[in-house]
Amino acid sequence: MTEFLPVLLGSDANVYGMARSFFMEYHITSAMVCKARLVATRNTRFISEVVVEPRLEEDEVFVKTLTDFAAEHSGKTLVLLSCSDGYTILLARNRAALEPYYKFACPTEENVMNLDMKEYFYKACEKHGLSYPKTSSCTVQNYREVQLPFEFPCIIKPSNSMAYWNCHFPHKKKVFVAYNQQEFNEITAAIYGSSYQDPLILQEYIPGDDNCMRVLNCYSGLDHKVHLMALGRPLLEEQTPEGIGNYAAILSVRDDALMAKMKAFLEDVGWEGFSNFDMKFDARTNEYKLFEMNPRQGRSSFFVTASGYNLAKWLVDDVVEHKPLGFTIADAESLWMIAPFGVIRKYLKDPDLLAEAIRLKKQGKVSHQLLCREDLSVKRLLWYIKSHLNYYRKTAKYYGNKSLRG
Numbered sequence: 001m002t003e004f005l006p007v008l009l010g011s012d013a014n015v016y017g018m019a020r021s022f023f024m025e026y027h028i029t030s031a032m033v034c035k036a037r038l039v040a041t042r043n044t045r046f047i048s049e050v051v052v053e054p055r056l057e058e059d060e061v062f063v064k065t066l067t068d069f070a071a072e073h074s075g076k077t078l079v080l081l082s083c084s085d086g087y088t089i090l091l092a093r094n095r096a097a098l099e100p101y102y103k104f105a106c107p108t109e110e111n112v113m114n115l116d117m118k119e120y121f122y123k124a125c126e127k128h129g130l131s132y133p134k135t136s137s138c139t140v141q142n143y144r145e146v147q148l149p150f151e152f153p154c155i156i157k158p159s160n161s162m163a164y165w166n167c168h169f170p171h172k173k174k175v176f177v178a179y180n181q182q183e184f185n186e187i188t189a190a191i192y193g194s195s196y197q198d199p200l201i202l203q204e205y206i207p208g209d210d211n212c213m214r215v216l217n218c219y220s221g222l223d224h225k226v227h228l229m230a231l232g233r234p235l236l237e238e239q240t241p242e243g244i245g246n247y248a249a250i251l252s253v254r255d256d257a258l259m260a261k262m263k264a265f266l267e268d269v270g271w272e273g274f275s276n277f278d279m280k281f282d283a284r285t286n287e288y289k290l291f292e293m294n295p296r297q298g299r300s301s302f303f304v305t306a307s308g309y310n311l312a313k314w315l316v317d318d319v320v321e322h323k324p325l326g327f328t329i330a331d332a333e334s335l336w337m338i339a340p341f342g343v344i345r346k347y348l349k350d351p352d353l354l355a356e357a358i359r360l361k362k363q364g365k366v367s368h369q370l371l372c373r374e375d376l377s378v379k380r381l382l383w384y385i386k387s388h389l390n391y392y393r394k395t396a397k398y399y400g401n402k403s404l405r406g
Helices: 013-026 059-072 085-093 109-116 118-127 161-165 181-192 256-269 302-306 311-319 341-347 351-362 378-398
Strands: 004-009 030-034 047-052 077-082 135-138 154-158 176-178 200-204 213-220 226-237 247-253 273-282 287-294 335-337 366-368
Touching: 004 013, 013 030, 013 302, 013 311, 030 059, 059 077, 059 085, 077 085, 077 311, 085 109, 085 161, 109 118, 109 256, 109 287, 118 287, 154 161, 154 181, 176 181, 213 247, 213 256, 213 311, 226 256, 226 302, 226 311, 226 341, 226 351, 247 302, 247 341, 247 351, 302 311, 302 335, 302 366, 335 351, 341 351, 341 378
Parallel strands: 004 030, 004 077, 030 047, 335 366
Antiparallel strands: 135 200, 154 176, 154 200, 213 226, 213 273, 226 247, 247 335, 273 287
16 A cells, blocks of 8 residues: 555635545544644544635645645645635646645646536536526626526525635525515615625425435546436525525435536546536436536535545545546435534424434444544544534524525
């Protein structure tokens, strides 16, 4: 086995999950390179080196920071992994400059730009026969006059996630729902009153609770073939303004027909590396409708590792060991949570799914995203307890609120 050092780009829960995955599989710690260190990756034994560079999103700084790090670790095999959309774009754009120093799997810049931007992703869905919600868009020039081609409620979300992440305005949410024209006008005016000036995606609302969502994580190798697919059924989404659309709890499930479609799509576009899809089952048409594709493993992707299919292993076997990977569909039972179980018990409306969650918890087939016995320091435990108490409070405050209200 070749010795190597994982180098993770970012500092959120996704990074923690991947550092934990590397530790579980190889008993090694990871290095982390980020713009700022977030709370999820503090006080952990899984990360032994940290490089913080506030200007990391600038191409020249990105390349210099990583080449300097490689020079300091000369002679080591370095495995580089992006844990956010922005870092994947930077890595794709600067692939040639970093390939002499790092082992990684990364999509081409063209693929990232064509599929990460939602309006282009929907065009790709049309081309490949994949369903998505009725969709329109508006711009800063026409948002006051735009006519929706469907009835309210209307989902409003940015086409450019990175630009939206960096903008600020009162009561900002990751995704909005407008239930009438007045709310639509207020929300779009608030967004375009900020620094965000790119198009907004306007979508029909697909009926159904959070548990109608599905999340799919895949790994496509250097050969551009899909080698791992893992499907999850969210039980509940996070409710905070910045967390809307993130999952609070996931059951591992399987759907071969859906996976066959998504496998064909990824291989047809020649994808390389991790990918993550969010979709919702539309009972009106009896089909899944795709919301978005992310050019990396999802924030909640540790549910795949926790169910017995360690994401780190697929990457290392491919880019370091060059082993034949075959094709695997994850199908083991497991329950993944980032929320306290009490929140799931209170807000999950489907009694059958709640009974399933309780059964898996009793059987010990459950994992917590941000805490485990291998990483149980006093500081981390105290932070974890405090964050879970806050989770109850924030969920009660924001539950069901996707409007411009606070």
